[in-house]
Amino acid sequence: xxxxxxxxxxxxxxxxxxxxxxxxxxxxxxxxxxxxxxxxxxxxxxxxxxxxxxxxxxxxxxxxxxxxxxxxxxxxxxxxxxxxxxxxxxxxxxxxxxxxx
Amino acid sequence: xxxxxxxxxxxxxxxxxxxxxxxxxxxxxxxxxxxxxxxxxxxxxxxxxxxxxxxxxxxxxxxxxxxxxxxxxxxxxxxxxxxxxxxxxxxxxxxxxxxxxxxxxxxxxxxxxxxxxxxxxxxxxxxxxxxxxxxxxxxxxxxxxxxxxxxxxxxxxxxxxxxxxxxxxxxxxxxxxxxxxxxxxxxxxxxxxxxxxxxxxxxxxxxxxxxxxxxxxxxxxxxxxxxxxxxxxxxxxxxxxxxxxxxxxxxxxxxxxxxxxxxxxxxxxxxxxxxxxxxxxxxxxxxxxxxxxxxxxxxxxxxxxxxxxxxxxxxxxxxxxxxxxxxxxxxxxxxxxxxxxxxxxxxxxxxxxxxxxxxxxxxxxxxxxxxxxxxxxxxxxxxxxxxxxxxxxxxxxxxxxxxxxxxxxxxxxxxxxxxxxxxxxxxxxxxxxxxxxxxxxxxxxxxxxxxxxxxxxxxxxxxxxxxxxxxxxxxxxx
Numbered sequence: 001x002x003x004x005x006x007x008x009x010x011x012x013x014x015x016x017x018x019x020x021x022x023x024x025x026x027x028x029x030x031x032x033x034x035x036x037x038x039x040x041x042x043x044x045x046x047x048x049x050x051x052x053x054x055x056x057x058x059x060x061x062x063x064x065x066x067x068x069x070x071x072x073x074x075x076x077x078x079x080x081x082x083x084x085x086x087x088x089x090x091x092x093x094x095x096x097x098x099x100x101x
Numbered sequence: 102x103x104x105x106x107x108x109x110x111x112x113x114x115x116x117x118x119x120x121x122x123x124x125x126x127x128x129x130x131x132x133x134x135x136x137x138x139x140x141x142x143x144x145x146x147x148x149x150x151x152x153x154x155x156x157x158x159x160x161x162x163x164x165x166x167x168x169x170x171x172x173x174x175x176x177x178x179x180x181x182x183x184x185x186x187x188x189x190x191x192x193x194x195x196x197x198x199x200x201x202x203x204x205x206x207x208x209x210x211x212x213x214x215x216x217x218x219x220x221x222x223x224x225x226x227x228x229x230x231x232x233x234x235x236x237x238x239x240x241x242x243x244x245x246x247x248x249x250x251x252x253x254x255x256x257x258x259x260x261x262x263x264x265x266x267x268x269x270x271x272x273x274x275x276x277x278x279x280x281x282x283x284x285x286x287x288x289x290x291x292x293x294x295x296x297x298x299x300x301x302x303x304x305x306x307x308x309x310x311x312x313x314x315x316x317x318x319x320x321x322x323x324x325x326x327x328x329x330x331x332x333x334x335x336x337x338x339x340x341x342x343x344x345x346x347x348x349x350x351x352x353x354x355x356x357x358x359x360x361x362x363x364x365x366x367x368x369x370x371x372x373x374x375x376x377x378x379x380x381x382x383x384x385x386x387x388x389x390x391x392x393x394x395x396x397x398x399x400x401x402x403x404x405x406x407x408x409x410x411x412x413x414x415x416x417x418x419x420x421x422x423x424x425x426x427x428x429x430x431x432x433x434x435x436x437x438x439x440x441x442x443x444x445x446x447x448x449x450x451x452x453x454x455x456x457x458x459x460x461x462x463x464x465x466x467x468x469x470x471x472x473x474x475x476x477x478x479x480x481x482x483x484x485x486x487x488x489x490x491x492x493x494x495x496x497x498x499x500x501x502x503x504x505x506x507x508x509x510x511x512x513x514x515x516x517x518x519x520x521x522x523x524x525x526x527x528x529x530x531x532x533x534x535x536x537x538x539x540x541x542x543x544x545x546x547x548x549x550x551x552x553x554x555x556x557x558x559x560x561x562x563x564x565x566x567x568x569x570x571x572x573x574x575x576x577x578x579x
Contacts, residue, residue: 021368023362027130033203045123083191
């Protein structure tokens, strides 16, 4: 990795951090749970890293790294699918009330 | 342009699109009427990101390999299996079981990032020094998020770690583990930089993994149930940060952006929770709340007055304004549907009914809102402490259901109380206060609650769901 690329990644890291603060600072308390489980699902983005790392591992000797990668994809998928579905279920309940108005 | 260049440009653009969808999704998640759309947008972002990684060169390169060397087969098998497990769990879970499921998912996210780092450590022999630092930190944060979430899951589901174990010299132990672990990261990075032996680097990785797995355990095991909303949001932030560091390590921008978004938004939510409890995050993690909590002023102890359901009904029937104050006890008793029924009966009877919800009532942020939404309580009836407190003195009956510390008046007037300064719901100002409680114990903090012995307070002992249901049937008969 070239120095420029490293600096750019650090740049993106810092900007994204501040963006997160700005996005969340005003959220009504009734949405705290869906927000938490929704962002929890997003943290399953590590699935992308897991697939990439598994692909790299398959090109090398030794099977431990392959299994590690496989389990990483598996766990990240549970996090992603479960997280989004549970959040949607919760938000659906909030929705019902809106319709009754 | 060569195929390789097209591939890089295409994947970069797609990752950018996916990052924008995450940002937009989180933004919309923060507003009630757009939240569901926000969640869908962010899941679309995730889908795009996953499709994109399948187009990356190091993944497409494996397509010509045999079954055991083909990344698509491995990935699709893992995704299919994980998808089924995730879908089943999320469909099956009761709304009352939500906090532990979120904790469990979070732990999986953390462990996944940890494994990504370990996989890269085992296979990437051309790693540079910067990536090696990021890799070490991914292991550290992922490990803490994993064991911390598992302990939180155990505590919330009542399966493990129920007691708040106080570890002697906890802070010293935790600080030591943190430093030893970071030492492991340094050792590994130095080995990558060529300063020390490769074998020392391997030891470094083992040290950081072990130290931070233990740290997650020792950090969370000492934390009580009432502090769970804070710790769950903090662990959520950690698993996001772990993904972000994994992104720095494998130089993947979408991981950095979305991981960092989750990291900081989780930290903000953590601070909101801390504020609602008037606690400093530092004190929560490093203090020993339960141990220093005084058991209230001994001496003149008044006995709380108990009341039967029949008598309580007579008071409720005459009430023209009623406020429910739910807490974790309502979740335990699964009383939310019965409460909604009682709420309907009271409204039929001409009373004005609202719900006063404390931000940290329950075991995760917004826990009570989710349960009451499940029981179809209209959103307009759910009020925050700030909205409700000015009206409290005009309220005929306040019904406290399984809440304790969030209605403890010591927080206002007793400077010696550990709760002093915490914003509460002023239930004691209501003309009559019903406290639905299983037994005579104190709340999780172990602090005496003078509300229970006030002259205008009556206790209705028993299972909250049963009590509320009997009140409902009193209305039916009356």
